[in-house]
Amino acid sequence: MNYFRYVIINIIGTLLRGFPLPCKTGLRIIGNPNRNSPVFLTCNFTVTVERVKKALQGMDAYLLVANSKGDNVWCSATGGHFTNHSVISVIKTSGIEELVDHRNVVLPQLAATGIQERIIRKKTGWKAIWGPVYAKDIPEFVENHFDKTPEMRQVEFPLTQRLEMAIMWAFPFSIIASLLVLPFKPTLFFPLNIIIWGWSLFLFIAFPLYSKWYGRNKKTSGFSKCTVIFDLGFVPVVTWIIFMIILVAGSIAFHQFHIDFIIGWGITSLAVLLLISIDLMGSTPIYKSGLHEDRYLKVILNSDKCKGAASCEAVCPKNCFDVKQGRSASIPRLDECVQCGACIVQCPFDALYFESPKGEILTPESIREYKLNLIGKRLVKVNKQ
Amino acid sequence: MSTYVFMKILESAPDRYDKGIDILSFGKLSQAYDRLISHIQKGQKVLDIGCGTGALTIKAARRDAKVTGIDINPQMLDIAKKHAEAFHLSDRIRFIEAGVAEMESMEAKSFDVVMSGLCFSELSEDEQAYALKQIKRILKDGGMLLLADETIAGNFFLRAINLPVKIVIKIITYVLTQTGTHAIRHLPEKVKKAGFKIESLRFNKMQDFIEVTAIKYKEAGS
Numbered sequence: 320m321n322y323f324r325y326v327i328i329n330i331i332g333t334l335l336r337g338f339p340l341p342c343k344t345g346l347r348i349i350g351n352p353n354r355n356s357p358v359f360l361t362c363n364f365t366v367t368v369e370r371v372k373k374a375l376q377g378m379d380a381y382l383l384v385a386n387s388k389g390d391n392v393w394c395s396a397t398g399g400h401f402t403n404h405s406v407i408s409v410i411k412t413s414g415i416e417e418l419v420d421h422r423n424v425v426l427p428q429l430a431a432t433g434i435q436e437r438i439i440r441k442k443t444g445w446k447a448i449w450g451p452v453y454a455k456d457i458p459e460f461v462e463n464h465f466d467k468t469p470e471m472r473q474v475e476f477p478l479t480q481r482l483e484m485a486i487m488w489a490f491p492f493s494i495i496a497s498l499l500v501l502p503f504k505p506t507l508f509f510p511l512n513i514i515i516w517g518w519s520l521f522l523f524i525a526f527p528l529y530s531k532w533y534g535r536n537k538k539t540s541g542f543s544k545c546t547v548i549f550d551l552g553f554v555p556v557v558t559w560i561i562f563m564i565i566l567v568a569g570s571i572a573f574h575q576f577h578i579d580f581i582i583g584w585g586i587t588s589l590a591v592l593l594l595i596s597i598d599l600m601g602s603t604p605i606y607k608s609g610l611h612e613d614r615y616l617k618v619i620l621n622s623d624k625c626k627g628a629a630s631c632e633a634v635c636p637k638n639c640f641d642v643k644q645g646r647s648a649s650i651p652r653l654d655e656c657v658q659c660g661a662c663i664v665q666c667p668f669d670a671l672y673f674e675s676p677k678g679e680i681l682t683p684e685s686i687r688e689y690k691l692n693l694i695g696k697r698l699v700k701v702n703k704q
Numbered sequence: 705m706s707t708y709v710f711m712k713i714l715e716s717a718p719d720r721y722d723k724g725i726d727i728l729s730f731g732k733l734s735q736a737y738d739r740l741i742s743h744i745q746k747g748q749k750v751l752d753i754g755c756g757t758g759a760l761t762i763k764a765a766r767r768d769a770k771v772t773g774i775d776i777n778p779q780m781l782d783i784a785k786k787h788a789e790a791f792h793l794s795d796r797i798r799f800i801e802a803g804v805a806e807m808e809s810m811e812a813k814s815f816d817v818v819m820s821g822l823c824f825s826e827l828s829e830d831e832q833a834y835a836l837k838q839i840k841r842i843l844k845d846g847g848m849l850l851l852a853d854e855t856i857a858g859n860f861f862l863r864a865i866n867l868p869v870k871i872v873i874k875i876i877t878y879v880l881t882q883t884g885t886h887a888i889r890h891l892p893e894k895v896k897k898a899g900f901k902i903e904s905l906r907f908n909k910m911q912d913f914i915e916v917t918a919i920k921y922k923e924a925g926s
Contacts, residue, residue: 345828386828399777404803404805404806407805408803412805
């Protein structure tokens with residue numbers, strides 16, 4: 320384990336988190352594996368690969384890095400860059416089949432939006448086991464005989480991840496802003512960067528405080544097209560109004576009130592705010608992006624088709640499902656759903672589908688075949704009911 | 705994430721893929737493909753690996769060949785199917801959603817020609833080796849392998865001249881098609897190593913585009 324490399328990649332990866340950072344695909348050897356050692360698989364986002372390698376430290380295992388065009392597992396699987404083909408290809412071409420006697424591969428759970436366990440088995444004979452959401456849970460998962468606790472299946476948005484997301488937005492914009500102002504008005508450099516970094520950090524660090532108002536009651540999805548501009552509704556706007564009040568009050572208090580100063584910073588700060596909050600919801604793992612049409616969809620369960628396979632329960636990152644052994648599933652926590660579609664993709668009986676508010680149906684086949692592009696458009700027509 | 709702005713304008717990449725690629729190659733790609741398919745005879749069975757929107761596939765089918773196109777992108781294949789219909793070639797072309805790693809199920813010695821345009825450069829080294837092995841298996845004795853792809857000039861000065869152009873083209877390519885292009889290294893050597901005999905090699909002036917035609921000879925003892 321090369322700690323220097325780990326730290327450098329994490330720093331670069333965090334600063335440029337919004338961009339793909341691909342690494343070489345293929346086989347990685349962890350420790351001294353033998354013919355019975357477990358095989359793990361992940362995407363080729365360099366940061367993810369480093370984190371998985373760190374989680375596997377001390378174990379003897381094989382790690383397959385599959386092509387996801389350098390994006391993280393969840394985005395690439397949902398966006399059609401991390402597919403059945405990526406997994407089949409790395410299994411077939413990496414030489415792993417000659418190295419182990421078993422045919423089990425642990426896939427990251429969040430890849431379930433794009434990779435079908437059944438297709439992998441049919442095309443390669445390998446059995447896909449859904450591993451935990453977070454790489455750090457892998458050792459416990461292995462100790463647990465490859466069984467997941469509900470906690471291991473759940474996506475969270477802890478402080479460290481919120482900081483990563485704040486940096487993801489702030490860094491590129493601070494670079495662009497700095498390049499724009501430095502040649503002309505260097506004095507603007509510090510105030511502008513303070514606004515960009517301060518606001519990004521504030522919006523993400525304070526996220527649990529204000530998300531409570533919107534969150535669970537599901538009003539967010541009724542928030543209309545405006546959410547594209549003011550994602551998460553009016554919270555960013557409220558922070559802007561507070562900022563303006565402080566700006567005006569401060570300038571009056573210090574006898575520096577100039578109307579062009581106020582207007583100038585008013586417009587600048589609003590522009591900054593719009594840029595950093597353009598996809599606030601989509602930057603969290605617990606809301607569907609405000610840019611994605613899928614946020615209006617609802618998962619529907621056809622109980623007649625359900626035979627209690629519980630594949631939905633195994634892949635749902637919000638633990639929405641309850642499946643009593645051998646009986647039909649239920650969705651008691653449907654209001655937690657982030658419309659990722661993993662349950663629909665995996666269901667062996669096609670018992671789940673999406674329904675739009677207009678009553679249009681997105682069939683399991685179309686969800687499996689047509690992925691979301693970066694602006695959340697699924698390139699497929701829906702069937703009218 | 706910052707590409708949102710571009711995406712908003714472009715929305716769906718596959719639609720623009722053809723135009724994007726054609727503009728970026730200044731129409732040279734189409735000429736290269738024409739040279740490649742000139743080796744195809746009437747009635748031959750042809751496989752197009754990484755057919756994308758079907759540019760090469762359709763050219764081959766217009767020479768009265770029976771063509772199978774494989775690609776991993778279902779949206780590209782949808783467009784390819786539409787193109788095939790527009791040329792009334794649907795009965796001569798079959799499109800399958802599959803990658804090179806899924807060629808195992810194809811019958812041995814079942815194709816006269818295997819061709820691939822701008823696909824090998826998107827494969828990893830492992831995948832390239834695997835693909836060449838499979839191609840050799842499914843080609844008939846005396847069958848042809850036709851490749852056209854981006855490569856890296858061997859000449860240092862040409863590389864230096866290419867670099868700034870490359871960077872600009874890379875950015876435009878990404879915006880238009882949302883796929884990166886990676887030039888392939890040592891393609892003729894790889895083809896040779898896989899047991900083919902190189903028939904002809906052609907580089908463009910800047911030496912960053914290569915066309916390979918190779919032949920699978922009958923193996924001794926088989």
